[in-house]
Amino acid sequence: MIFLLLLVSLTAVARAAVLVDFQVAQPPIVPSNVKQCTVQVLQRDFAFSFGHSEIVELVPPTDCGPVGSWSAITLNLTVTSNGTQFDRLGIFTFQNVEIWRTSTPEPTRGDGIIWTYIKDVSQYMPLFETAGTFIFQLDNLIEQGLDGIYSSVVHATYYASSQQHPPADKANLIVPLSTLANDTGNDASVPPGFSLNVTLPTNTVEIYAELFASGNGQEEFWYTNAANEFISSLPDGTTFGQGPFREVRLLIDGQVAGVALPYPVIFTGGIIPSFWRPITSYGALELPTYFLDVTPFAPLLSDGNPHNFTIDVPSAEADHTTNQNWFVSGLLQVITDSSSKRTTGKITKYVVEPFATTSATGSVSQSEFDVEITVQATHSVHIEADVIRGSGKTTHVVWTQDMSYSNLQVYTNDALTQFIKQTATGDTRSTHNGVSVVSDSFSYPLALNMTFLNPAFTSWTSEVDHSYDRTLQASPLVLGTTIHNHQITTGFFQTASTGNTGNGTSNNTFTYRDTAGNTYQRIVNAALNNITFDEQSGSLAPTNIPAVVEQALQANDRMFAPARLPGNSA
Numbered sequence: 001m002i003f004l005l006l007l008v009s010l011t012a013v014a015r016a017a018v019l020v021d022f023q024v025a026q027p028p029i030v031p032s033n034v035k036q037c038t039v040q041v042l043q044r045d046f047a048f049s050f051g052h053s054e055i056v057e058l059v060p061p062t063d064c065g066p067v068g069s070w071s072a073i074t075l076n077l078t079v080t081s082n083g084t085q086f087d088r089l090g091i092f093t094f095q096n097v098e099i100w101r102t103s104t105p106e107p108t109r110g111d112g113i114i115w116t117y118i119k120d121v122s123q124y125m126p127l128f129e130t131a132g133t134f135i136f137q138l139d140n141l142i143e144q145g146l147d148g149i150y151s152s153v154v155h156a157t158y159y160a161s162s163q164q165h166p167p168a169d170k171a172n173l174i175v176p177l178s179t180l181a182n183d184t185g186n187d188a189s190v191p192p193g194f195s196l197n198v199t200l201p202t203n204t205v206e207i208y209a210e211l212f213a214s215g216n217g218q219e220e221f222w223y224t225n226a227a228n229e230f231i232s233s234l235p236d237g238t239t240f241g242q243g244p245f246r247e248v249r250l251l252i253d254g255q256v257a258g259v260a261l262p263y264p265v266i267f268t269g270g271i272i273p274s275f276w277r278p279i280t281s282y283g284a285l286e287l288p289t290y291f292l293d294v295t296p297f298a299p300l301l302s303d304g305n306p307h308n309f310t311i312d313v314p315s316a317e318a319d320h321t322t323n324q325n326w327f328v329s330g331l332l333q334v335i336t337d338s339s340s341k342r343t344t345g346k347i348t349k350y351v352v353e354p355f356a357t358t359s360a361t362g363s364v365s366q367s368e369f370d371v372e373i374t375v376q377a378t379h380s381v382h383i384e385a386d387v388i389r390g391s392g393k394t395t396h397v398v399w400t401q402d403m404s405y406s407n408l409q410v411y412t413n414d415a416l417t418q419f420i421k422q423t424a425t426g427d428t429r430s431t432h433n434g435v436s437v438v439s440d441s442f443s444y445p446l447a448l449n450m451t452f453l454n455p456a457f458t459s460w461t462s463e464v465d466h467s468y469d470r471t472l473q474a475s476p477l478v479l480g481t482t483i484h485n486h487q488i489t490t491g492f493f494q495t496a497s498t499g500n501t502g503n504g505t506s507n508n509t510f511t512y513r514d515t516a517g518n519t520y521q522r523i524v525n526a527a528l529n530n531i532t533f534d535e536q537s538g539s540l541a542p543t544n545i546p547a548v549v550e551q552a553l554q555a556n557d558r559m560f561a562p563a564r565l566p567g568n569s570a
């Protein structure tokens with residue numbers, strides 16, 4: 001990776017029809033045979049919007065059953081853009097809690113692009129029960145050569161509950177781990193770590209944390225950053241330092257409560273923008289988030305006093321810091337006891353190293369700039385606690401995490417040829433009196449090769465082989481899910497003062513199943529901006545699109561409209 005090229009936009013070429021971009025994902029799990037209330041949350045043309053978020057008041061509807069009794073809530077973000085623009089990060093904050101992190105596909109010129117993403121926000125039901133400030137931060141810039149405006153509309157749909165579709169499970173309280181700003185997205189920039197005081201109810205008995213984290217700027221391609229001791233062996237400007245290892249940590253009063261290995265989301269301007277037309281990389285429209293069972297800390301946190309929560313993103317370098325920057329935030333789903341008496345108990349075991357155990361090894365060959373670097377890391381967490389509810393019951397909580405990471409970087413031919421192979425795997429689980437509550441088994445392999453075709457680094461070919469394999473039970477409040485996504489892209493890119501050009505192919509295999517028995521599979525391939533193969537199946541597959549092989553389709557605007565909600569077809 002050459003850092004001058006990290007942010008590229010594909011010069012827009014005129015197209016015959018609007019390009020329908022999408023991220024492969026399962027359709028939201030929502031009932032089809034209940035009353036729905038859809039309200040427009042906001043509409044905004046994000047032109048020069050840096051520092052000017054869209055801020056609106058969102059009021060719960062009263063005509064889809066009692067407020068808070070809904071079976072599901074979804075947000076529909078639909079955006080059009082026409083012109084040239086970089087990918088931009090989008091942060092949705094409601095009641096000072098980040099509820100969705102997204103990014104924008106880079107537009108084309110002529111008929112432009114459109115995309116729709118439906119985000120299931122049912123797990124944030126407690127926030128939607130009262131009127132509050134809803135903020136969509138999409139910091140866009142209009143300047144020389146960048147004229148793409150992101151014209152956005154957001155609708156919220158509330159699904160009534162019924163005998164067959166009961167109200168969604170929900171926490172008693174959702175607490176933000178955020179900047180609490182009222183005029184912009186509530187994520188914090190790190191390093192250094194972000195800390196805030198949190199005071200929880202004294203009858204808190206269960207706490208489930210969700211963390212948001214994404215690398216930006218010099219950290220957008222963090223997995224290509226080289227270990228500091230080898231940076232001087234590479235040509236100037238090849239990549240950034242601070243190595244490729246990153247973990248997201250949550251600390252409570254300075255003690256690590258849990259860690260996460262982030263999935264490397266590639267935004268649509270990443271590596272070769274034409275890889276991601278019209279299929280974005282996995283996670284670009286809904287960035288994955290990370291879940292920790294913080295229940296062992298309930299006895300401590302129920303003392304009625306403020307406690308210092310910290311989110312940070314250490315590296316494997318000696319100073320544990322990173323370049324600028326990561327955007328982080330989090331939230332706590334808090335369950336309180338039926339009794340108002342104070343929760344007691346204590347942590348009975350705490351075996352956690354503050355930082356991962358890491359190593360960086362490598363070789364620099366005789367011929368200049370042939371460099372091979374391997375960075376490895378492991379981190380385990382083992383915390384046990386007895387949590388005694390005011391109502392009497394004692395719960396023994398066991399929280400364990402085992403993380404394993406490796407990253408190989410090979411630079412040859414004066415760094416004109418670069419190969420990165422990273423794997424991050426982990427097993428995380430908690431039990432409450434022996435019953436499994438939170439679990440996360442994941443594997444995020446990434447292989448990236450880049451071949452620069454000239455010493456000026458102005459044209460290159462690349463191949464990315466990237467997977468997201470995860471079996472996740474985020475909390476007792478949501479369905480457990482198993483997702484396998486495999487994406488292989490190949491392409492070519494050339495920068496020029498007269499306009500950038502490129503091409504790409506993308507093959508995707510996605511499977512989903514959950515603990516309610518829902519299933520969904522999609523195999524979808526694209527070449528040169530066109531869908532060449534698309535097959536969807538499973539119980540969640542849209543019934544209006546036959547689950548058959550569709551080959552050599554050219555009119556991707558008609559056939560590949562965003563998947564409709566199951567059962568909503570005429």
Ligand SMILES: *[C@@H]1O[C@H](CO)[C@@H](O)[C@H](O)[C@H]1NC(C)=O
Binds near residue numbers: 082109112
């Ligand atoms: C897109 O913008 C171009 C000007 O850059 C304009 O000619 C064209 O009509 C626009 N397309 C749409 C669909 O608005």
Ligand SMILES: *[C@@H]1O[C@H](CO)[C@@H](O)[C@H](O)[C@H]1NC(C)=O
Binds near residue numbers: 182183
């Ligand atoms: C936003 O926060 C600032 C500073 O905390 C405060 O002065 C201002 O009144 C707040 N605005 C709203 C609309 O709450």
Ligand SMILES: *[C@@H]1O[C@H](CO)[C@@H](O)[C@H](O)[C@H]1NC(C)=O
Binds near residue numbers: 195196197
């Ligand atoms: C948290 O509160 C304590 C006092 O209880 C204060 O000393 C500290 O500065 C606060 N920390 C933050 C991050 O606000």
Ligand SMILES: *[C@@H]1O[C@H](CO)[C@@H](O)[C@H](O)[C@H]1NC(C)=O
Binds near residue numbers: 193251254308309
């Ligand atoms: C909160 O904890 C972090 C991490 O240990 C520490 O760096 C910070 O100084 C603490 N803040 C306060 C106000 O104690």
Ligand SMILES: *[C@@H]1O[C@H](CO)[C@@H](O)[C@H](O)[C@H]1NC(C)=O
Binds near residue numbers: 447
């Ligand atoms: C890397 O890219 C080249 C062509 O750009 C391709 O032939 C090769 O198979 C790719 N993959 C690996 C793992 O080298």
Ligand SMILES: *[C@@H]1O[C@H](CO)[C@@H](O)[C@H](O)[C@H]1NC(C)=O
Binds near residue numbers: 491492502503504505
């Ligand atoms: C992409 O462009 C390069 C350079 O013009 C060309 O060699 C390659 O065949 C093209 N790829 C496809 C899939 O058309």
Ligand SMILES: *[C@@H]1O[C@H](CO)[C@@H](O)[C@H](O)[C@H]1NC(C)=O
Binds near residue numbers: 507533
């Ligand atoms: C992508 O799938 C097509 C069939 O749709 C196949 O011809 C091609 O070889 C695949 N590409 C890769 C890189 O697997």
Ligand SMILES: *[C@@H]1O[C@H](CO)[C@@H](O)[C@H](O)[C@H]1NC(C)=O
Binds near residue numbers: 016017
């Ligand atoms: C891609 O689709 C467009 C129409 O949407 C068509 O003009 C173009 O020829 C197609 N390209 C290929 C390589 O199929």
Ligand SMILES: *[C@@H]1O[C@H](CO)[C@@H](O)[C@H](O)[C@H]1NC(C)=O
Binds near residue numbers: 077118565
């Ligand atoms: C999402 O919103 C767009 C724009 O309002 C609308 O055209 C589309 O039908 C909606 N999709 C769903 C599934 O509700």
